[in-house]
Amino acid sequence: MFTGIIEEVGSVTRIEQRGEERRITITAANTPKELKSGDSVAVSGVCLTAIDIKPGTFCADLAPETWALTSFSRMREGAVVNLELPMKANGRFGGHIVQGHVDGVGKLIALERIAESENWWLHIEVPREIERYTVHKGSISIEGISLTIAKLEGKKCTVAIIPHTVEMTNLKSLQPGDPINLEADLIAKYVEKMMGSEAVESSLTIEELVRQGF
Numbered sequence: 001m002f003t004g005i006i007e008e009v010g011s012v013t014r015i016e017q018r019g020e021e022r023r024i025t026i027t028a029a030n031t032p033k034e035l036k037s038g039d040s041v042a043v044s045g046v047c048l049t050a051i052d053i054k055p056g057t058f059c060a061d062l063a064p065e066t067w068a069l070t071s072f073s074r075m076r077e078g079a080v081v082n083l084e085l086p087m088k089a090n091g092r093f094g095g096h097i098v099q100g101h102v103d104g105v106g107k108l109i110a111l112e113r114i115a116e117s118e119n120w121w122l123h124i125e126v127p128r129e130i131e132r133y134t135v136h137k138g139s140i141s142i143e144g145i146s147l148t149i150a151k152l153e154g155k156k157c158t159v160a161i162i163p164h165t166v167e168m169t170n171l172k173s174l175q176p177g178d179p180i181n182l183e184a185d186l187i188a189k190y191v192e193k194m195m196g197s198e199a200v201e202s203s204l205t206i207e208e209l210v211r212q213g214f
Contacts, residue, residue, distance in 0.1 A: 002042045002084050004095030004139075004146025006169050007031065010043075012079045013057070022062045024075070025052075031083045032058045040100070042084040044170065045144030045181040046070055047100025070102045071143065071179040080170040082144045095146025096139040097186045104130045105179045106142070109156065111171060120161040122147075122171065124180060131155055133184035133192075141183035145169055 010028035026043065035041060035050045035058055042048075048060035067073060087093075109123035124142065126134060134140060134157055138149050145165065151158035166172050174180065 001087055002047070002098040002100055002144070003087050003091075003093055004084070004098040004141050004144060006082045006084055006145055006165075008083045009168065009170055010081050010083050012075060012077055012081060015075065015077055018061070020064050022067055023059055024062060025057055025059050026081060026083070027057050028083055029056070031085065032056055034085055040086050042082075042086075042098070042100045042144050044071060044081045045098070045100065045141055045183055046072070046102055069105065071105055071181045073105075074179055080173040082169050084144060096141075098141045098144070098146060098183060099186060100144075101183060102181045103133075103184045104182050106130065106157075106182045108174050108176055108178045108180055110176055111161070111166075111174070114160075118163050120163075120166055121150075122159045122161050124157050124159075124182075126155050126157045126182065128155075130182050130184050133188040135188075138188070139185045141181075143170060143174075143181050145171075 008028050008031050010026040010031060012024055013027045014025035016023045031041065032053055032055065035053050037051055037053060039050045040047050041050050043060065046066065050058045050060060052059040062072060104127040106127060107125040109125055111120055111122050113120055134149055134152055136149060136152055140147055140149055147159040149157055150160045161171065
């Protein structure tokens with residue numbers, strides 16, 4: 001489990017096709033020091049398994065589905081990626097609950113400076129499967145970054161970005177139109193499922209009562 005607080009940015013230095021899978025090599029100053037083979041690591045919001053760990057680098061294998069259904073589809077050698085290690089049991093929740101399971105891929109509309117401010121607006125287009133989980137002031141994971149929704153206009157979602165986040169993540173390397181990984185708030189998904197289950201159970205109970213003549 002992660003919290004969406006990016007610890008470091010790394011660089012994809014190699015993408016190797018291995019049958020149906022791809023193996024990526026990521027270079028980073030600190031993250032490899034904390035990893036051992038088989039550990040989980042979030043790479044731009046995708047939970048991957050670290051292998052072939054060496055000083056300054058680690059690798060991860062990507063299944064075809066991971067490549068096709070995440071922002072990794074735009075990945076090229078030299079791409080900048082956000083890195084986060086799993087939260088420790090005695091750690092702090094700096095962001096929100098992030099699993100590293102991408103729910104959908106959005107599209108970057110723009111990253112623009114707010115007038116007379118050092119902060120930025122990040123505008124993204126959210127797919128339908130994510131839109132229903134977005135609420136004003138709610139949490140969303142964008143490229144693995146825990147962010148708070150500031151504005152909602154249909155499928156357009158806007159979040160405020162502070163300078164530190166721009167400097168310490170891959171956001172400044174992205175271009176309008178780029179696909180971006182999105183993970184909806186886990187709590188919202190559980191609430192939706194529970195509400196749906198209650199509705200089904202209530203409906204069945206009523207039908208059963210009708211059949212029994214009540």
